[in-house]
Amino acid sequence: MENGSVILIRRWPAMLCWLLLCLVPLTNQQQARAGNVGTTQWSDDETHFNRTLDSILVPRVVGSRGHQQVRDYLVQSLNGLGFQTEVDKFKQRVPVLGELTFSNVVGTINPQAQNFLALACHYDSKYFPNDPGFVGATDSAVPCAILLNTAKTLSGYLQKQFQNRNDLGLMLIFFDGEEAFKDWTETDSVYGSKHLASKLARTRSGAQVAGKQAPRNIDRIEVLVLLDLIGARNPKFSSFYMNTHGLHSSLVQIEMNLRAAGKLEGNNNMFLNQISGGLVDDDHRPFLEDNVPVLHLVSTPFPDVWHTPRDNAANLHWPSIRNFNRVFRSFVYEYLHRHTAPVNLRYY
Ligand SMILES: *[C@@H]1O[C@H](CO)[C@@H](O)[C@H](O)[C@H]1NC(C)=O
Numbered sequence: 001m002e003n004g005s006v007i008l009i010r011r012w013p014a015m016l017c018w019l020l021l022c023l024v025p026l027t028n029q030q031q032a033r034a035g036n037v038g039t040t041q042w043s044d045d046e047t048h049f050n051r052t053l054d055s056i057l058v059p060r061v062v063g064s065r066g067h068q069q070v071r072d073y074l075v076q077s078l079n080g081l082g083f084q085t086e087v088d089k090f091k092q093r094v095p096v097l098g099e100l101t102f103s104n105v106v107g108t109i110n111p112q113a114q115n116f117l118a119l120a121c122h123y124d125s126k127y128f129p130n131d132p133g134f135v136g137a138t139d140s141a142v143p144c145a146i147l148l149n150t151a152k153t154l155s156g157y158l159q160k161q162f163q164n165r166n167d168l169g170l171m172l173i174f175f176d177g178e179e180a181f182k183d184w185t186e187t188d189s190v191y192g193s194k195h196l197a198s199k200l201a202r203t204r205s206g207a208q209v210a211g212k213q214a215p216r217n218i219d220r221i222e223v224l225v226l227l228d229l230i231g232a233r234n235p236k237f238s239s240f241y242m243n244t245h246g247l248h249s250s251l252v253q254i255e256m257n258l259r260a261a262g263k264l265e266g267n268n269n270m271f272l273n274q275i276s277g278g279l280v281d282d283d284h285r286p287f288l289e290d291n292v293p294v295l296h297l298v299s300t301p302f303p304d305v306w307h308t309p310r311d312n313a314a315n316l317h318w319p320s321i322r323n324f325n326r327v328f329r330s331f332v333y334e335y336l337h338r339h340t341a342p343v344n345l346r347y348y
């Protein structure tokens with residue numbers, strides 16, 4: 001992950017923005033109809049969160065024993081939560097460490113559905129020659145634990161009402177090899193995500209309509225929600241992409257509603273109703289380049305422990321983690337629950 005090169009967001013014609021905002025599932029109208037969006041009660045399961053985080057929070061550089069253990073743990077956990085799980089495995093030569101075997105882990109509920117909500121994080125930890133103990137708590141053990149905890153706390157819904165829907169499936173993606181082995185460049189970074197995006201772009205499945213080819217699998221992703229650098233004190237999340245700004249606004253709204261209902265701790269507003277002046281390069285790059293709408297939930301500025309030995313359990317901020325879990329869980333539930341027709345946020 002890096003924000004060294006700040007790219008200005010392109011300006012979109014105002015008309016286009018209005019059009020796109022109308023297409024997001026949580027419009028103001030719907031919110032008014034449904035009352036207090038986001039305050040539906042889904043209980044925390046922090047025992048599960050802690051157990052999950054403990055299992056992920058080990059050094060897990062690609063190719064290491066810890067990496068293999070965490071990968072197996074992710075597969076097991078997804079299966080236990082009712083996901084159909086696939087491992088996208090491939091070999092590639094990288095700087096410094098030579099040839100490595102990478103494995104993206106992808107869990108899906110309703111794999112036959114027409115479209116998907118995809119939630120993602122990276123599970124590899126960064127290789128530091130002088131710090132073999134680096135565990136990357138915010139980068140990205142906590143984001144991965146949040147994804148599994150979201151599935152766990154919503155499992156009553158996911159494994160009953162949500163099952164067997166044809167319009168929408170839920171995909172949890174644990175990318176491998178996000179981190180650079182030497183210096184962050186387009187080639188030395190996001191190895192797993194490049195591989196998975198190109199595989200999804202080459203394969204087709206799903207419904208064929210009126211003699212047309214089945215859609216490319218990558219085009220079945222309605223939005224890729226990427227979590228990164230979460231777990232430090234008082235994070236701030238800005239909106240990065242115009243086509244998912246409406247979804248970002250629903251996070252702002254859900255946080256406000258939960259706070260008003262007394263369901264959040266402290267008084268830090270995490271989700272800013274603000275468009276970021278720059279972008280952060282991350283696992284979403286290959287998907288973005290293939291026109292997949294991206295909601296990038298990365299805290300900016302980065303946590304000050306970022307890429308230091310202090311990015312560990314001792315420096316996590318639990319009220320912020322609990323608040324994020326609550327807001328994010330509601331957001332995922334509302335997206336799935338309110339989905340009635342395909343959501344097309346694509347730029348073209
Ligand atoms: C989870 O771990 C945190 C940090 O150790 C601790 O403060 C919290 O009480 C734990 N929660 C549960 C339910 O054990």
Ligand SMILES: [Zn+2]
Pocket residue numbers: 001126139179307
């Ligand atoms: Zn990193």
